[in-house]
Amino acid sequence: MKYEVIDEDGFKYIEAGEGEPLVLLHGLMGELSNWEPTLDYFKANYKVIVPILPIYDLPLLTLGVKSLSKYILRFLKFKKLNQVVLVGNSLGGHVGLVFTVAHQEYVKALVLTGSSGLYENAFGGSFPRRESYDYVREKVEFTFYDPATATKELVDEVFRSINDRSKVIRILALAKSAIRHNMAKELPKITIPVSLIWGKQDKITPPEVAEEFHQLLPNSELNWVDECGHAPMMERPTIFNELLNTFLSRILLK
Numbered sequence: 001m002k003y004e005v006i007d008e009d010g011f012k013y014i015e016a017g018e019g020e021p022l023v024l025l026h027g028l029m030g031e032l033s034n035w036e037p038t039l040d041y042f043k044a045n046y047k048v049i050v051p052i053l054p055i056y057d058l059p060l061l062t063l064g065v066k067s068l069s070k071y072i073l074r075f076l077k078f079k080k081l082n083q084v085v086l087v088g089n090s091l092g093g094h095v096g097l098v099f100t101v102a103h104q105e106y107v108k109a110l111v112l113t114g115s116s117g118l119y120e121n122a123f124g125g126s127f128p129r130r131e132s133y134d135y136v137r138e139k140v141e142f143t144f145y146d147p148a149t150a151t152k153e154l155v156d157e158v159f160r161s162i163n164d165r166s167k168v169i170r171i172l173a174l175a176k177s178a179i180r181h182n183m184a185k186e187l188p189k190i191t192i193p194v195s196l197i198w199g200k201q202d203k204i205t206p207p208e209v210a211e212e213f214h215q216l217l218p219n220s221e222l223n224w225v226d227e228c229g230h231a232p233m234m235e236r237p238t239i240f241n242e243l244l245n246t247f248l249s250r251i252l253l254k
Contacts, residue, residue: 002036003036005032011051011075011078012052013050013051013052013075014035014049014050015047015048015049015050016043016047016048017042017043017044017046017048018046018047019045019046019047020046020047020085020108020248020252021046021047021048021081021083021084021085022042022046022047022048022049022084022085023049023051023072023076023081023084023085023086023087024038024048024049024088024092025051025072025088025092025095025096026050026052026090026091026092027090027114027231028055028090028171029090029158030089030091030092030231031154031157032052034231034233034234035050035233037233037240038087038237038240038241038244041237041241042245049079049081051072051075053068053071053091053092053095054068055171055174056166056167056170060169060170060173063170063173063174063177064173064174064177065091065094065098065174065178065181066098068098068174069095069098069099069102072095072096073102073103073106082105082106083107084108085107085108085109085110085111085248085251085252086100086107086109086110086111087110087111087113088110088111088112088113088115089113089114089115089230089231089233090115090116090120090204090205090230090231091116091174091178093112093113093114093117094116094181094183096110096112096115097110097183097186097187097190098181098183100190101183101189104189104190104191104192107192108192108193108251108252109192109193109194109195109247109251109252110192110194110195111194111195111196111197111247112194112197112213113196113197113198113231113232113233113240114229114230114231114232115213116178116205117178117181117182117183117187117213118182118183118184118209119205120178120179120204120205120209121204121205121206131163133155133159136155136159136162137150137155137159139158140154140155142204143203143204143229143230143231144229144230144231144234144235145199145227145228146227146229149229149231149234184216187216187217188216188217188218190218190219191218192219193219193220193247193251194213194217194219194221195221195223195243195244195247196213196214196217196220196221196222197232197240197243197244198210198222198223198224198225198232199224199225199228199229199232199235199236200224200225200226200228201226201227202228202229202230203229204229204230207224210222221247223243225240225243
């Protein structure tokens, strides 16, 4: 990762550029580097901020999508930001949705890519055979349309995380929290513009999930990325960035 992580007042984040604020929210197994192509593309015209979600720092008993949403509120207040564009992948999208339902006044627009919140086909309630590197590699490859996107560096990071007892307990707690917190009844309350940028071959949050989000979010658009799985900003960054830029240009009238 070529961007320096800023650590101040209990918050860790990356920040680059100036202009309208884009806040990028990573997923449960997501690294900050997942957003590197997005940072590279948008920092010329926007203030791009990637907070590290405190998955491994919040008290275990309260760990869930709601506590991460409260963290985002504290972070935005600390940065003196409002009217931000939230961009979330996977669990990050879910956190963005929970935050927007509670604090819509802070959010100008929302972008979801492979978001949980309705349904996801993730690891499930446990990690069988988590000691097996080959098994973990297969699971990481399952995330993408092109298995080659699952680099050794990425597989190594996931393997280390799920074989660290303290981390895996938190990962499972958050995964279960996301499954419990179905947002179907809350989505119609979100009236700001929402762009859904979805991999056509996403096996974690399949295309029908994107279509349901589109139906339930009253001011949404749905954009497909072909030959792409659960993380378009990683697997098809050029197309993802173009779709995001078109959306931003329209809603921000730049």
